[in-house]
Amino acid sequence: xxxxxxxxxxxxxxxxxxxxxxxxxxxxxxxxxxxxxxxxxxxxxxxxxxxxxxxxxxxxxxxxxxxxxxxxxxxxxxxxxxxxxxxxxxxxxxxxxxxxxxxxxxxxxxxxxxxxxxxxxxxxxxxxxxxxxxxxxxxxxxxxxxxxxxxxxxxxxxxxxxxxxxxxxxxxxxxxxxxxxxxxxxxxxxxxxxxxxxxxxxxx
Amino acid sequence: xxxxxxxxxxxxxxxxxxxxxxxxxxxxxxxxxxxxxxxxxxxxxxxxxxxxxxxxxxxxxxxxxxxxxxxxxxxxxxxxxxxxxxxxxxxxxxxxxxxxxxxxxxxxxxxxxxxxxxxxxxxxxxxxxxxxxxxxxxxxxxxxxxxxxxxxxxxxxxxxxxxxxxxxxxxxxxxxxxxxxxxxxxxxxxxxxxxxxxxxxxxxxxxxxxxxxxxxxxxxxxxxxxxxxxxxx
Numbered sequence: 001x002x003x004x005x006x007x008x009x010x011x012x013x014x015x016x017x018x019x020x021x022x023x024x025x026x027x028x029x030x031x032x033x034x035x036x037x038x039x040x041x042x043x044x045x046x047x048x049x050x051x052x053x054x055x056x057x058x059x060x061x062x063x064x065x066x067x068x069x070x071x072x073x074x075x076x077x078x079x080x081x082x083x084x085x086x087x088x089x090x091x092x093x094x095x096x097x098x099x100x101x102x103x104x105x106x107x108x109x110x111x112x113x114x115x116x117x118x119x120x121x122x123x124x125x126x127x128x129x130x131x132x133x134x135x136x137x138x139x140x141x142x143x144x145x146x147x148x149x150x151x152x153x154x155x156x157x158x159x160x161x162x163x164x165x166x167x168x169x170x171x172x173x174x175x176x177x178x179x180x181x182x183x184x185x186x187x188x189x190x191x192x193x194x195x196x197x198x199x200x201x202x203x204x
Numbered sequence: 205x206x207x208x209x210x211x212x213x214x215x216x217x218x219x220x221x222x223x224x225x226x227x228x229x230x231x232x233x234x235x236x237x238x239x240x241x242x243x244x245x246x247x248x249x250x251x252x253x254x255x256x257x258x259x260x261x262x263x264x265x266x267x268x269x270x271x272x273x274x275x276x277x278x279x280x281x282x283x284x285x286x287x288x289x290x291x292x293x294x295x296x297x298x299x300x301x302x303x304x305x306x307x308x309x310x311x312x313x314x315x316x317x318x319x320x321x322x323x324x325x326x327x328x329x330x331x332x333x334x335x336x337x338x339x340x341x342x343x344x345x346x347x348x349x350x351x352x353x354x355x356x357x358x359x360x361x362x363x364x365x366x367x368x369x370x371x372x373x374x375x376x377x378x379x380x381x382x383x384x385x386x387x388x389x390x391x392x393x394x395x396x397x398x399x400x401x402x403x404x405x406x407x408x409x410x411x412x413x414x415x416x417x418x419x420x421x422x423x424x425x426x427x428x429x430x431x432x433x434x435x436x437x
Binding site: 141144146171172173175176 | 361364365366367370371401402409
């Protein structure tokens, strides 16, 4: 069993018309035992930037804490929040510092640029970045999530439709994954607000 | 004191050795409706990163109402098809009628389990119309464990496509009253559009799925064929 499949996770991020959405499942388990069902894997970094972390739970947690620390330091020095591209490059850099003893995490970054353009980025555990204009997935069954997103994503979706699409992709994607599920949380980020919804799916 | 040197046997457990199996890639899927059955298969044949051919068939029409679709190793697929054709000829001779889809399903399960300790490297779907004229889809593992369902996919793109089919065709819950049967209530043309859309999506993300999709549609009026062009990359 791979170290990336020890805890289980599913993260999907999608871009719409001047909005992005990012969601994750809620299961926290140790191999086949489920421990809690209220563990989201998506964290808010600033009012228009979210970070999702799949992979080994302890590494995701540590990375999150380190990145909050770095972001706070940045805010103190620069007196402004980090832009999404800057943050993504920071994450990549932090991961590559540990090139030969990596954090076993798979990040997904979703945010809005200053002019409202969506920004989506995913990486592997050593910081290789890939930006996308449609969607990004990470987790224990990426093929299920890729298949759903590839079939359902369309260009220029409004926030409400983007939420519905992402929710369906997550819900149906995790139903074929034993290590992810037990409900989902989805955040939709628009230039003026962030709407967070928790969804009940198959609770198994 | 001279002692004989200790002999240490070193077993290179990571040494490459010859394997009787190879994966030629490709995806197959089938959807059962109230009075129709759709079976589709990609036509690309691969070996590693090479494409061997862009138009090989994975479908075998055993009888007007029974189709076998196989993904996996083409050599074992051909051997399996030959075996089943031979058994079907004998069945028709003995019973004076073609095999029903349920009979063919059981025959395939037994044939696969016969080679339990040196399996056919094939991931099969048997599909057709049952004796009441309703769609039937049976899905197998390599050694013959099978289950009837309303829809299934196998092969290299199965993880990509299965959740899409679950989302569009599966009942919301098994506890819904009245109980929904496994068969989809979608009309034929909509189910066909879903099958084609699923293959286009799989073709984007799976390197072994592409070129063309061969589709067989069985209804009470007979069997017709359709095809879909996919990306060649």
